[in-house]
Amino acid sequence: MAEICCGLVNESEASPPCESSSRSARRRRLEIRRIKFVPGVTPLEAENGVKRPRFELCSAGSIPRLCDNAVDSCDGSEAEVAVESGHRKILLPAGLPKYGMASVCGRRRDMEDAVAVHPWFCRMDRENNNELHYFAVYDGHGCSHVAMKCKERLHELVKEELEKKEASADWKQAMEQSFSRMDKEAIAWNESVVRGSCRCELQTPECDAVGSTAVVAIVTPDKIIVANCGDSRAVLCRNGKAIPLSNDHKPDRPDELNRIQEAGGRVIYWEGPRVLGVLSMSRAIGDNYLKPYVICEPEVTITDRTPEDDCLILGSDGLWDVVSNDTACGVARMCLNGKRRRPSSPEKDVGVDNSDKVCSDASMLLTKLALARRSSDNVSVVVVDLKKAT
Incomplete structure (x- = not known):
């Protein structure tokens, strides 16, 4: 867990204007407080003023x-x-x-x-x-x-x-x-x-x-x-x-590309190879609108321990x-x-x-x-x- 330093004080805690030119006054205006930083926490996730990890x-x-x-x-x-x-x-x-x-x-x-x-x-x-x-x-x-x-x-x-x-x-x-x-x-x-x-x-x-x-x-x-x-x-x-123990089903994999094209589909490169320019994988459960190009048949491997x-x-x-x-x-x-x-x-x-x-x-x-x-x-x-x- 990393630590970062941040935090501000309100106006009531700030130093009087007469000390504005001094280094100590600037330190008091911007008080550095040590807090723990939890990865993934954003201000939008705060509940009741407490950040939720x-x-x-x-x-x-x-x-x-x-x-x-x-x-x-x-x-x-x-x-x-x-x-x-x-x-x-x-x-x-x-x-x-x-x-x-x-x-x-x-x-x-x-x-x-x-x-x-x-x-x-x-x-x-x-x-x-x-x-x-x-x-x-x-x-x-x-x-x-x-x-x-x-x-x-x-x-x-x-x-x-x-x-x-x-x-x-x-x-x-x-x-x-x-x-x-x-x-x-x-x-x-x-x-x-x-x-x-x-x-x-x-x-x-x-x-x-x-x-x-x-x-x-x-x-x-x-x-x-x-x-x-x-x-x-x-x-x-x-x-x-x-x-x-498995092989990714990507649309540009040679055997998958051939299967898609034989079924009448196309692989379009749009930020990478995609089936009909939409899906970046060639097999999945669901995706009824892309059948028969995207199939649900799994590849099965059996490995001896x-x-x-x-x-x-x-x-x-x-x-x-x-x-x-x-x-x-x-x-x-x-x-x-x-x-x-x-x-x-x-x-x-x-x-x-x-x-x-x-x-x-x-x-x-x-x-x-x-x-x-x-x-x-x-x-x-x-x-x-x-x-x-x-």
Whole structure:
């Protein structure tokens, strides 16, 4: 947290006119006061004369819609969260993967990102306790309601598709079907939206120009399944090296460009490549007015986990536009390793993890790095510690 010096005194506190020429008088007129500066606070956000910080703590697995910025973390045994009435503790079952997430509005006027974390959202093999953990980042455009619908529903659709398979899951088919169902639900909901029922700025009652990217990671004891639709991204940090688990769907990507042109669409360069000169991504959930050029079919990757895996990073393009994969992995790994090795007291051995918010610190550090590099978009980051996940 940085500190700046500012502040003025009123006329009654100023020095008499006879001292106007002295250096001490000028100092008294312009009194310098030290105050703490919280990133993201603007004068317009002052309530009752008190500035409200834009970073707020939220309970595990939850980011309120009205919260411009949110931070969440879990250490796998016990997490402490801040609420308006004070501090309380919630107990979480043992074995929960350690994760942290940060979501900030940044320099955008509205917050259109959404983050979803659902530990143990599905069990594939009840005999072997093959638990599945769900992590996702949704980056909305046009308005936030499609991203919020994905946050509320997509994990449930994925669970339904997976439960149809009794023994083993066909991950590609399950994820593609889930995204297709989510797309249909989002479009149907858009068509039923009444003008003024949300903060969508479109002038048409059918919010056809609203959509969202989706990058979903399902962590199992031995695999990481990533389904990506849009330009959000998943990156695995393995033995200090960045391994991309998704490929951004940009309109100028050769295969995407060919697909769009074969469907009769065009890619127009307007402050970058855009589908019909409008959308800067070639795949998304929603955006009915751009179909069939913009599709909702995700690309699915399945990666075997190894003991060398450090962490998994999910992020919206607000992060990846200004931070490279290698830099993000280096920052997260440095943060995680530093906290693991730092003893909280002389009696404790070096190498013991003494931080309850290791991943939260890593996600927040990446968010602050993106803002420091002048990211112009919302920034959402999820960091999952694969050393502890089961």
